[in-house]
Amino acid sequence: MADEPQLEYEGLSPNAGLGVNMMAGALAGITEHSVMFPIDSIKTRMQVFSASPAAVYTGIGNAFTRISSTEGLRVLWRGVSSVILGAGPAHAVHFGTYEAVKDLTGGNRLGSHNQWLSTSLAGACATVASDALMNPFDVIKQRMQVHESEFRSMFTCAKTVFRNEGLSAFYVSYPTTLAMSVPFTAAQFTVYEQIKTIMNPTGEYSPGSHMIAGGVAGAVAAAITTPLDVAKTLLQTRGTSTDREIRHCRGMLHAFKIIWQRDGFRGFGRGLTPRVVTHMPSNALCWLSYEFFKATIREE
Template sequence: MAEHMPEHLEEIEYEGLSANAGLGVSMAAGALAGITEHAVMFPVDSIKTRMQVFATSPAAVYTGVGNAFTRISSTEGMRALWRGVSSVIMGAGPAHAVHFGAYEMVKELAGGNVEGAQNQWIATSIAGASATIASDALMNPFDVIKQRMQMHKSSYRSAVDCAKTVYRAEGLGAFYVSYPTTLTMTVPFTAVQFTVYEQLKSLLNPHGAYSPATHIVAGGLAGAVAGAATTPLDVAKTILQTRGTSTDPEIRHCRGLVDAFRIIWARDGAKGFVRGLSPRVLTFMPSNALCWLSYEFFSASLSRADVPGLWVEC
């Protein structure tokens, strides 16, 4: 095939494909990457949610990832680990499309695509934070539904059923009570994640050649660092998003981040802020690696279709 292709087409570089493709490709690649990431790691995320909740029943208290997996699968069945995945699939596509689209647009406007620019890391941090603000506005209601369905003995059997029940019982505010906390967590998470990823990618792959291994390593390490650093905020977010399922009056009337932090400190001390740390890191390391690998792959694949003459028949 190569011998029939024009010389200039043979030299097209992988990193150049994404830049030439435009905003639409970034959004489509982001949507596909987001769905892939969340669906694959969903059972571990379910365990993390249960470990972060202050459960009143001993049956819903877990000592670790292995303990949680064994007990949930043996008492509730493996399907319980997948409850709520439909909500993630419905929300992750649009949210990640907006996320990556905003990231690429802001990064370009801030000068982050200028090779050798001194403010490159600042531009990527701003782009990452901006992308998160936009995507979380779309994803937050779906995340609330997901966590309600992940709870021990959840009575919801579909995302639509859960959404209707929560809306009738708690109103529209229930879907956004955690949004400020989510932003407080995900803005630094995304800024750290994108910055670490871009720096590691440049370090491991300075020539910009197509390298799946680079995206896996850089994405995985970036996810682990960002996930661990923001775990305390994630614990608070989980309390806010599942407060409607609690029989504890204090938790049910938790109004925001400050209230959540006060409850965590009063009931579990400093260790309460790292509840679910292991499954969170276990979730973000492979899922972030998969997300970036998928994003870069889909971005390159979709971009190739936009390059005239690239798919020349042999």
Template sequence: MADEIEYEALSPNAGLMVNMFAGSLAGITEHAVMFPIDSIKTRMQVFTTSPAAIYSGVGNAFTRISSTEGMRALWRGVSSVILGAGPAHAVHFGAYEAIKELAGGNEAGNQVVATAAAGACATVASDALMNPFDVIKQRMQVHNSEFRSVWTCARTVYAQEGFGAFYISYPTTLTMTVPFTAAQFTVYEHVKKILNPTNSYSPLTHVFAGGVSGAVAGAITTPLDVAKTLLQTRGTTDDQQIRHARGMVDAFRIIWQRDGLRGFGRGLTPRVLTFMPSNALCWLSYEFFKAAIRD
């Protein structure tokens, strides 16, 4: 690969299919690599009275899960992510690049509004595809999950709770991921332009900008992620109040009643630890695959 490439100029010229395929590969890479930390985050967010499922921190969770259930337990549900992340990220990045170009986000200067709008619109579309897979993933991640197969989990949830169970958290997911994505893309583009104003090929720039943007976006949206986890795993608990939660408002009420303000920060550390490297890897993979495919 040449030392100097008009790297960022690839966005408007590479074509929709290139952007979508690059996004698909980046999404699978991102989620698969950081999946064990995501599993720990899910378990720390679930409200339970079982001492075996209460963890004091990331290190404590990792040690106890790996020693009592085996390392494979930390990867339970990864197949659901791989199945969903490919098409969801393809739509996400394809829509992002198309809308950003249409809104003038590739023009000179920091086009914050265009970039944020493109990121938000891309999220609405991709989450519609990913939400059912995310529900299945979290059902498989919880402590003492009965599921070892994506298809078994999907069939059981559908039979016992109906199709709506796969989308009970969708409004909460959008409420979380639209600002998450808007913040992520805005911070990413801003940091990238500061560090790499010439738009030359710079993997370190994409890694750093991706990591910073992921950490910021992940931290500020953690309260909504706690609510999303409560809704997506409600069918795994015997707690009737949680089991009959009907949406984000109910979830927030339960979190406040059970744990107060502290409850909205459940899983903050593993969430940030997940999004810093995974976002950095995602952006590095996306930009690399996009350039490689076009070449």
């Protein structure tokens, strides 16, 4: 039997088309966020400044044990519906924008000398577009994830937040999200592309290289942007706080001031471990899923 031709992933990107890239990105995003959602819930709870001792956790194991024994494991999935509904369109826009900008700036041309700049710019543009769509869903998700959340339905949560705090509540964290996500995405895509090129210079089918490159890229990007993520969480959950200053937090700089006053330098590292633990496998899965779905859709 003759050997089947190998599928060259690297050769798919320039020719796959915007629709394929967007569909692959949507499926990859839903897969990524759904699988790692319980760890993300723990991360959110660790980042929230709470006066209740029951809502203060010392690590992933401690949080998992206490939440499972007092509230049940099911609570760790609260808010996943918001992620599923928002992640598909947001990741479709994300990957579609990324591939379009990378192609436009020459990042897909073999031997291009500006590939690093191209992938960084493409990643940043992709983030600005996708976060504008995802931010409201992320606010709803975190309001449902916090300790003793009153919300069980994403639609009830959205209505309540809009009625009590207005439309601005869904976007008060958007500048902070961009300040975090643009360097996160630029670092993630740059590290991913560089490691993938080193591990798989021929561009042949190699899921292992996509997983390793994606995992390392996710861990690096998550670690360096954790301080901004703590500020984002404070802003997105401020409406659930009983603390007057937190409840009236005005923006990113005010959030930084509160974090510094309450917890010092250590406060900016809240949730670092679960954030890295979440992003490392989820990014590996996301990139593997993205490349797989892109190849599968194109072959149909």
